[in-house]
Amino acid sequence: MNKYLIGAVALAALTSCKNDQEKTQSLAMKYPDTKKVDTVDVYHGVEVADPYRWLEDDRSEETEAWVKAQNEVTQNYLSQISFRESIKKRLTELWNYEKIGTPFDEGDFTYFYKNDGLQNQYVIYRYPKGGDEDQAEVFLDPNTFSEKGTTSLGGASFTEDGSLFAYSISEGGSDWRKIIVLDTKTMEKVGDTLKDVKFSGMSWKGNDGFFYSSYDKPKGSELSAMTDQHKLYYHKLGTSQSQDQVIFGGTPDQKYRYVGGRVTNDQKYLVISASTSTNGGKLFIKELDRPDAPLVTILDNFDTNTYLIHNEGSKLWLVTDYEAPNKKIVITDFSNPTQENWKDVIPETEHVLSPSTGGGYIFAEYMVDAVSQVKQFQYDGELVREVELPGVGNVGGFGAKEEDETLYYSFTNYTTPGSSYLYDIEKGTSELFRKPAIKFDSDAYESKQIFYTSKDGTQIPMIISHKRGLPLDGKNPTILYGYGGFNISLNPSFSVTRAAWMEMGGVYAVANLRGGGEYGKKWHDAGTKTDKQNVFDDFIAAGEWLKDNQYTDTQHLAIQGGSNGGLLVGATMTQRPDLAGVAFPAVGVLDMLRYNKFTAGAGWAYDYGTAEEGKEMFEYLRGYSPLHNIKSGIEYPATLITTGDHDDRVVPAHSFKFAAELQSKQSGDQPTLIRIETDAGHGAGKSTEQQIQEWTDIYGFGLYNMGYNQLPDVNKRIKM
Secondary structure (H helix, E strand, C coil): CCHHHCCCCCCCCCCCCCCCCCCCCCCCCCCCCCCCCCCEEEECCEEEECCCHHHHCCCCHHHHHHHHHHHHHHHHHHHCCCCHHHHHHHHHHHHCCCEECCCEEECCEEEEEEECCCCCCCEEEEEECCCCHHHCEEEECHHHCCCCCCEEEEEEEECCCCCEEEEEEEECCCCEEEEEEEECCCCCECCCCEEEEECCCCEEECCCEEEEEEECCCCCCCCCCCCCCEEEEEEECCCCHHHCEEEECCCCCCCCCEEEEEECCCCCEEEEEEECCCCCCEEEEEECCCCCCCCEEEECCCCCCEEEEEEECCEEEEEECCCCCCCEEEEEECCCCCHHHCEEEECCCCCEEEEEEECCEEEEEEEECCEEEEEEECCCCCEEEEECCCCCCEEECCCCCCCCCEEEEEEEECCEEEEEEEEECCCCEEEEEECCCCCCCHHHEEEEEEEEECCCCCEEEEEEEEECCCCCCCCCCEEEECCCCCCCCCCCCCCHHHHHHHHCCCEEEEECCCCCCCCCHHHHHCCCHHHCHHHHHHHHHHHHHHHHCCCCCCCCEEEEEECHHHHHHHHHHHHCCCCCCEEEEECCCCCCCCHHHCCCHHHHHHHHCCCCCCHHHHHHHHHHCHHHHCCCCECCCEEEEEEECCCCCCCCHHHHHHHHHHHHHECCCCCEEEEEECCCCCCCCCCHHHHHHHHHHHHHHHHHHCCCCCCCCHHHCCCC
């Protein structure tokens, strides 16, 4: 028995002490008045009204007043839920444990990231290489960047000798960053602070300067105006940013939306990737020791995803999905690196490959039904061994420098907090390095993977986690989570917020939908453009499976997803309003006719297509666009929309317009609320306090609208 589940907080369970046949009466709702304007767009001869277009102006006083009014209504509603403080208390207790990353060496020091428990941001510590962690001192503390804790550390990059450190910061969660350089010995700032940097890494050329990427600052709002011409720059230390040289991009004959540059570890080459969308791209390489060296093409089309993983002199190892949807590793030579000269080193298999390197080896991580398998190879492709992992779950960090003899990796799953392991590269043995001291009894919970049948007969995997012994009586509060897009895989990982949900007797189910990357490029493509409906069908089928197999019922089922997953929830609830009792669309892409008009949205066309492509694509998008499929006279689920006022990736106007439309047409008593976090973006920038409060509100709203007036003890329902 888990002692932490007993007592007054007992977040516990969500059954008993109520009549399951009686849904709690909704709190009285009165929404702010949202004006309508006479705005009409014409697509291929078809008129489409957009009455809430004015909410797209994130700089207007009207929009600001609307946000304030909506937040007041939402907070008034949430404040009346009596058990909300109990949820917050337990979330805070669970959150408050020491979190330490794996150490890494740079120059004369060993560094690691650490959070004492409730700190807003992780702190970077260091101690002399070869020393002991007890000698550690603070190197950089992002908690000092802002009073509210909403300025976060973005990317970080050391020079090869560790003497210089470049790092980027995000203010209020924006994707626009600043880059600062420190001398790691003196801790003094070096040169100017670079501003207006977006979607960028930092890659050093010796100690003289570094490459980074950005867009021209857009006209109009920096949080919503289009940014679709990405460029690679070189910044020489000691010079002004205005003098930074454009290395690639910005030519009128070719528009690239995503450009990146990386210097090889031996400082011999600059490798440049250039894409027009989030999938596929060109690849170039350039010698760095010759100022007049030409740019050499490795790949000159947007049809595949290819990148450099390793080089030895002129020999180049590439990871590619060219003629290999699940990816493979090939070798070529700088003298003639194009596709016809590639030779397979590690051929494609039936499982998706995600490799890394370290200690003179390739570590090939394979995704087998969404869980990790790792194999160690020589650089010539000879198999050394399959790495024995601590269990069934997800690993990360199988990478190190070429001269390293050991490496660290992490292991986690839905019921196991992330632990780190030390791996002997030559011996192939692992030992536990650090296990977090969290007050959560993993042994009291279980995860299992099932496969269910989608509408067209495709088998879809889903992992279901909950407390052991939980009865399958069709009454368990359940969250069904999904994403289904952009080749992104949902792998098992531990989350404090999900742990709290399971402590409350909740079921947490994650469906690995088409559109994701779990089964490679074919799986991804099967959920894009005019096949996007497959993703929604997969999600709907997951909800039906959970109900058919007595995990839950409609009243006790909540659907949840963020970003592209917010689109998933919005499309599902408008197509099947009877599927779930609660819906949580977060930072969602909800206006499919205009998503490409904002920030970098045009780059998502590989997955979505655009209304401008042709009438067929327009009709398809309009057919599922959540904003355009809300109908009067329909009872939609109780809905809590969440977004951030500084989200400049999926602009909050998507959520604003969706909320206004849903509030105007909801025919049932279920509430339709929007929660707009201030000084927060698409995901970054939220302080720990903000995150805890947001999850408190989500769980409180969900449980209340599932019919719960209190949080009784889950142990009363468990077979002990």
